[in-house]
Amino acid sequence: MSSTTASPQKASREQFAGRWAFIFAAIGSAVGLGNIWRFPYVAYENGGGAFIVPYLVALLTAGIPLLFFDYAIGHRFKGSPPLAFRRLSRWTESIGWWQVLICFVIGVYYAAIIAYAAMYTWFSFDERWGDDPEAFFFGEYLRVADDVAPNLEFVPSVFWPMLVVWLILLVILGVGVKKGIAMASLIGIPVLVVMFVILVVVALFLPGAPEGLNALFTPNWEVLTNPQVWIAAYGQIFFSLSVGFGIMITYASYLKRRTNLTGSGLMVGFSNSSFEILAGIGVFAALGFMAQANGVEVAEVVTNGIGLAFIAFPTIISEAPAGALIGVLFFASLVVAGFTSLISILEVVVSAVKDKLGWSRWTTVIVVVGTSGLISLLLFSTTSGINVLDVTDAFANNFGIVGAALVAVVVVSWLLRRLDNMVNHLNAVSSFRVGRAYKVLVAVILPIVLAYMWVSDVVLKATEGYGDLPSWFVGTFGWGMSIALIVVAVLLSLLPWTQRSALHSELNDNLESEDLPEYPEHEGTGPGVQWDTVGQHHHAEHPRKGH
């Protein structure tokens, strides 16, 4: 039984060479900056050692179920988010475009952070930041303007590395799924793990490292009664796993029909969390050293995000024995982890445009990466870039990713009532069976958690604003951008699918392969898709044995 046989009229979709290529690409996507600079801080702030309890609960009840949810949609409907949702139901295509546009926004600023990290890898050799890493980062390196309004004063030390990032992306995405996307992770993930393990070992031998680990792992059980701690755990799992905004839908669409989806998903979910634990050990061992070197408590040096990477770590590098080695390993890890994630984020956009317009991969990549790169350089390689980055990051993650994931699970579970069919699809090809408990998690628990996260964040930003930035600025690049994405998503979904588009020109062998009877087209869904018959179809064609 071939899973790649095309009908005479239709082309086959690009495919990963095998499940390990897919698993590495999915891990490469999931393991990103958040694992290194977000998880350690979130764990420390929310119970230390006790955080492992809500963290595992969140992984098993939300992260992995949502991962399976994305896999089922992408694999069943073999398409980028707009195509997959279009085949699910004609009117849900806009959800897919919303996810694509979120990826576009994240992609354009993510490249800037990778460029910073690349330059700091270089700066580590001679500790360019001197005695005041904070003043160096915002002043000498980024040259942050006093006025937050976007300008065109380019910063060469940001512009050129960003341009290189976009050119590398162009090549990787251009050469395709097998030779570009999969190969980048098949090489990148082992390199990342080796570099980070060496970093952790070096950090563990620093004086003060045990105090840092005490701070991270000493449990504070009292916090477990605080709902915010549980929300923090769900938030960390959710943002870390690359779920809910189209990446896993896109990657799953490149799998052959017979792929063990849930078995692969468990591997991806636990691998991502395993790297987070490793990052926590490395980061807090280093922070323990920093605290001791400065004669203060660990609590006084704990930070996250850009503050951890570009202010705390340079301080550690300047004070630690073998500081240059620590610097190179840390920043190169950020570059590699960020790059494999950025590839997956941009591939969502490439895949969507390619599916809708029926262009070749190279044409699509040149247009999409060229446009994204141009916008990215105009907005983020200037002296005003860091403020725009700050606001778009905050809104794209919370309003965008959480909002789009919430809409997707509610629409599929409650409005379309397709969860049974999705479970049938997962069980038809997967070793780890899902059933009633899974449906409760996706249809009930996930919407509650996501709705709470989304509403509480919107209320907070609406009542208190965001940071110290002026309201017009947050209104434009935060609220305005977020709402514009939804409007543009709806408009894009109204554009017709031409005969050249993947909807009409690509074979979906889940539904139309030679050894399976073709489903009839019917009103309200894409061609050849009839969810209601999926379960019966699998049973009729391949009677279960041993059940």
Place this chain on the structure above:
Amino acid sequence: MDPIAILFLVVAIVVVWGGMVASLIHLLKNPDHLSGEEGIAPGPTT
């Protein structure tokens, strides 16, 4: 390091990395063509 911190360091590693190893073993035991209801052998093993 304090004993309680060491204990939770070990617990975190054993549970999460153990989960990864268990997932790997499960995956190796369940190749694609044998997995699920469409598998030519009984699919579910867990």
